[in-house]
Amino acid sequence: MDTSSPRSNFIRDIIDADLESGRHTRVATRFPPEPNGYLHIGHAKSICLNFGIARDYGGTCNLRFDDTNPEKESEEFERAIADDVRWLGFSWDDRYYHASDYFTQLHDYAVRLIRDGKAYVDSLSAEDIRQYRGTLTEPGRDSPYRARSVEENLELFARMRAGEFADGAHVLRAKIDMASPNINLRDPTLYRIRRTEHHRTGAAWHIYPMYDYTHCISDALEHITHSLCTLEFEDHRPLYDWVLDQLPDLAHPQQIEFARLEVNYSITSKRKLLALVQENLVSGWDDPRLPTLKGLRRRGYPPAALRDFCERVGITKKQTTIDVGVLENCVREELDRSAPRVMAVLDPLKLVIENYPEGQVEDMPAQNHPKDESFGTRTVPFSRELFIEREDFMEDPPKKFFRLGPGREVRLRYGYLVTCTGFERNANGEVVTVRCTYDPATRGGNAPDGRQVKGTIHWVSAAHAVDAEVRLYDRLFDIEDPGSADDFRAHLNPTSMTVIADAKLEPSLAHAAPEARFQFERLGYFCADRLDHQPGRPVFNRTVSLKESWAKGNDRKR
Ligand code: ATP
Numbered sequence: 001m002d003t004s005s006p007r008s009n010f011i012r013d014i015i016d017a018d019l020e021s022g023r024h025t026r027v028a029t030r031f032p033p034e035p036n037g038y039l040h041i042g043h044a045k046s047i048c049l050n051f052g053i054a055r056d057y058g059g060t061c062n063l064r065f066d067d068t069n070p071e072k073e074s075e076e077f078e079r080a081i082a083d084d085v086r087w088l089g090f091s092w093d094d095r096y097y098h099a100s101d102y103f104t105q106l107h108d109y110a111v112r113l114i115r116d117g118k119a120y121v122d123s124l125s126a127e128d129i130r131q132y133r134g135t136l137t138e139p140g141r142d143s144p145y146r147a148r149s150v151e152e153n154l155e156l157f158a159r160m161r162a163g164e165f166a167d168g169a170h171v172l173r174a175k176i177d178m179a180s181p182n183i184n185l186r187d188p189t190l191y192r193i194r195r196t197e198h199h200r201t202g203a204a205w206h207i208y209p210m211y212d213y214t215h216c217i218s219d220a221l222e223h224i225t226h227s228l229c230t231l232e233f234e235d236h237r238p239l240y241d242w243v244l245d246q247l248p249d250l251a252h253p254q255q256i257e258f259a260r261l262e263v264n265y266s267i268t269s270k271r272k273l274l275a276l277v278q279e280n281l282v283s284g285w286d287d288p289r290l291p292t293l294k295g296l297r298r299r300g301y302p303p304a305a306l307r308d309f310c311e312r313v314g315i316t317k318k319q320t321t322i323d324v325g326v327l328e329n330c331v332r333e334e335l336d337r338s339a340p341r342v343m344a345v346l347d348p349l350k351l352v353i354e355n356y357p358e359g360q361v362e363d364m365p366a367q368n369h370p371k372d373e374s375f376g377t378r379t380v381p382f383s384r385e386l387f388i389e390r391e392d393f394m395e396d397p398p399k400k401f402f403r404l405g406p407g408r409e410v411r412l413r414y415g416y417l418v419t420c421t422g423f424e425r426n427a428n429g430e431v432v433t434v435r436c437t438y439d440p441a442t443r444g445g446n447a448p449d450g451r452q453v454k455g456t457i458h459w460v461s462a463a464h465a466v467d468a469e470v471r472l473y474d475r476l477f478d479i480e481d482p483g484s485a486d487d488f489r490a491h492l493n494p495t496s497m498t499v500i501a502d503a504k505l506e507p508s509l510a511h512a513a514p515e516a517r518f519q520f521e522r523l524g525y526f527c528a529d530r531l532d533h534q535p536g537r538p539v540f541n542r543t544v545s546l547k548e549s550w551a552k553g554n555d556r557k558r
């Protein structure tokens, strides 16, 4: 877990005041996803906030599935969500709940509201209900069914429950105020008929409670103290409070709203993410270019970096969009700390060391982490034929090019100093081999005579190299705000994925575990793909480059 102390924010201030005043003696939060899709970076903010507060105040945070829409929800989503929360580093212990666990209580409370004259069965059509609701500037009108007797309401509600009516024939509504300036209080629907099986309760129910009615009662039943949600629920808070005010024997948690997390160049709308997946514009929910937690995980983002990012972004009431570069920097910082260094060549060019004995192999000691000795050392085999990066050689280099070119000397990292003696082309005129000589006195990369070379390049021994597929990822969209474009599909970045089929890795990577993360020296941070990587057939994903390559204003620097 992160060791830095959490930044204070207005929600923590409210909690501090509640504990100080004795209004509460403990803190209980919950994270309430609807199992109708996969979690994304925005949800990470809510998870870190809710579980983070529980952790820091010695309280509890429940994982509660808000599963009141049987048509859209599934077991698959539920499992994936629980898996993601755990992966992010949080635990709900045994507090794993569902709104559907409370269907009986929710029903019984609805009966009580009917008895108390606080709810009624409406038989207007959905369209009429909309008409009667009024607008932002005009008050609504009472439904002709609003005056039904308690007995009639009880009977109709019982028959709705028994499955006697078709979907939409009736709804149960709260009896509040059709003239309220807050449309959410204009007799909101509490229950609707859905003759659909639910992934957990099966065919037990023909009526399902609405979110606003369910959420506050679920919070109360779980003795949540602070119910933290995003700003779009601000206008629903009076309804949250109204329902609980009618049920005074229940606890009354406090709803507090905060701004959603939005990240530029990304889409976090569940509907649009679903479209990307269903239209095969990406490879699935875990496509490494998506901001889903499954995607970020597959891309190699460490959970600690996401927690750090959420902490840095902070909690406010002001809606802002965060630059994705901030997220990428959190990833770089975490990986700089935690990823061992290795050598890999993505665009191989053969380098032959003419004066190096044929058949000789030296195991060169290499540091696993130049800034942290605890990572230890390994050896990398050095031999007469190596691969170097194609872009590290130039036939006719400019003065400032400190890599290899005819007559120039460079350091092979952890190897020797070598001087380029020539190169060969194939029939197409492409350079296929570079030739050099090495200075045997420079083992490890330093010249005993103190002569300096400006460039150090990475390499792998050709005979020992492990062939690998390497996938380079870039931003999925080429505009900052794809979410508000007329059609986000028109703004997909055509080069968001490049597959290199024949990269060359140092042999230590042959046994990398799926999801293991490394810095490929000079190239970036990479992780072994959690699904496709296999011992005999390594597949690595580029998590992030070493430096920010997108300048402000969407210009590629390289
Ligand atoms: P839906 O449109 O299906 O309601 P949702 O993104 O709100 O989508 P939920 O499963 O309801 O999905 O979200 C679970 C929790 O995560 C809610 O408390 C919600 O407020 C919070 N959340 C969702 N998106 C964000 C976001 N971008 N930033 C912060 N919190 C978010």
Ligand code: MG
Pocket: 034
């Ligand atoms: Mg929601």
